[in-house]
Amino acid sequence: MPPSALRALAELLDRSFARIADAAVDARTLDRQLIRRETDPWHPVGEDHTRPFFTAAAARPAPAGEWLARRTLRRMAGFDGDQHAWASELPDAAGLLGPAPAVDPTIPERGWDGELQPPAVQALGRAALAPYDPAAARFTGLSLESVPGGVDASLGLVLPRRYAVNEPVRQPARMAVRLTGVTESAFEGGLGSSGELGWSTDEGRTEVLTGGHGRLVAERSEFRNGDWYWHHSEEGLAAALLHPPVPEGRSERRRRRTDRTERWPLPPDRSSHLAAALVRQALAKASLGASTDRNDQRAVLDVCRVFQGAGTDALAAGRLGGKGFRALIHRWVELGGDSLVNWFANVLHVNSGTGPAGAWGRRLALDLSRRPWPTAFDLPALPPAAALRLLTADFEEIRLHRQPGTAVLQFALPPQDGGGRREGWDLLTEVVEGITHLRVTPGAFAEPGRVDRLRRRRHALECGSDLSVSWHPRTGLMRTVGREPEVRLVGRSDA
Secondary structure (H helix, E strand, O other), X not given: OOOOHHHHHHHHHHHHHHHHHHHHOOHHHOOHHHHHHHHXXXXXXXXXXXXXXXXXXXXXOHHHHHXXXXXXXXXXXXXXXXXXXXXXXXXXXXXXXXXXOOOOOOOOEEOOOOOEEOOOOEOOOHHHHOOEOHHHEEEEEXXXXXXXXXXXXXXXXXXXXXXXXOOOOOOOXXXXXXXXXXXXXXXXXXXXXXXXEEEEEEOOEEEEEEOOOEEEEEEEEEEEEOOOOHHHOHHHHHHHHHOOOOOOOHHHHHHHHHXXXXXXXXXXXXXXHHHHHHHHHHHHHHHHHOOOOOOOHHHHHHHHHHHOOHHHHHHHHHHHOHHHHHHHHHHHHHHHOHHHHHHHHHHXXXXXXXXXXXXXXXXXXXXXXXXXXXXXXXXXXXOOEEEEEEEEEEOOOOOOOOOOOEEEEEEEEOOOOOOOOOOOOEEEEEEEEOOOEEEEOOOOOOOOEEEOOOOEEOOEEOOOOOOEEEEEOXXXXXXXXXXXXOEEEOOHHHO
């Protein structure tokens, strides 16, 4: 049987939901990078690949659907080398793809405004830091996360520019140092922390010195440059001569015009579009639920349980036309149960268009909205033992809707006895605002430690003068003191 792009897309969708469920089943082994790797190809920025897949499954005649599926598969794999490798893992898809796109993250590229941007990934060294003054670095945040195989870290900083900007400066030169395989982490600082950024790179070992605030030792490192005005530097001007703007050709303009109009073989019944919207939002819910400041691990598992095998089901529904997709949507709604009834109602209401399929979707959304709302999700109580999985601290207002001095901590909680709880460990996220000081020492991400005392309101930390949360001696101590809260993580060496 010759390879089929439609069948390959169905298998890729089934594989995505299966891998996401495996990555989120236990908070101790939660793999956010894998979840993003499985969700990004389906809904990259400004595009959607679930709708053309469901349209192809419902298209008649069959060759028209196969043409659309092949076009969608090649667009997914042509985004960058990572997505090409992701699709090529499936043998049926590998035979339908062309060569991997030649995308080198170490080469500067031009942004949406036509200006040359710094390389996305650079080696931490003098060449990358030449336009800046590392002796006067300001440290803006720190992130440490336990990942399968070790601990990863990210150090945020602002560096003074050594070059003049010939336009109003709106943003400082924000940078990040990414570290993989952290073997030692010692940092003490907070709002306004500054000092000299130092580094030493040996074979298989990188040491980053943060002035008088500590050091980070890891197996690998990379430098991420977020300077909007890098093209004004000497290095940027020299790179612009090597990478001049490429004029847009006639074929490129024709491709953009065709992509904008999306000339697909549209089915007479648009119920497939409703099913595609549910799958697209399910993938978005899985990606958002696994973010660093969310506590939606169970929501990720719920959507994976409901939509497992969605690709194969879409092929079967496409043979029956609109009634097949409506029956499939009804089946997903029943599998979702009370925990997802509001989510189904909202997605169907927003994505129901015109025509008979849109009217049917609105009626179903109205029926679902009349069902009794489920009770508020009851987060598990913090048990005597918890394992620290993630710590992020932003000393400045960098993230949108985030106050300066916000710390996010995530714990893996062992299952409680009785009550029908599942066997996997649960994820609990705590957000603390008003942090002025942070201390991290080696051993903070050791095995679970004991939780002594916790005062909570709706599972959120209350930053008060009498708040004290401690887990020691193996994991460390977190506490807030007086009117200036302090987050302190004390590891094994300080126990």
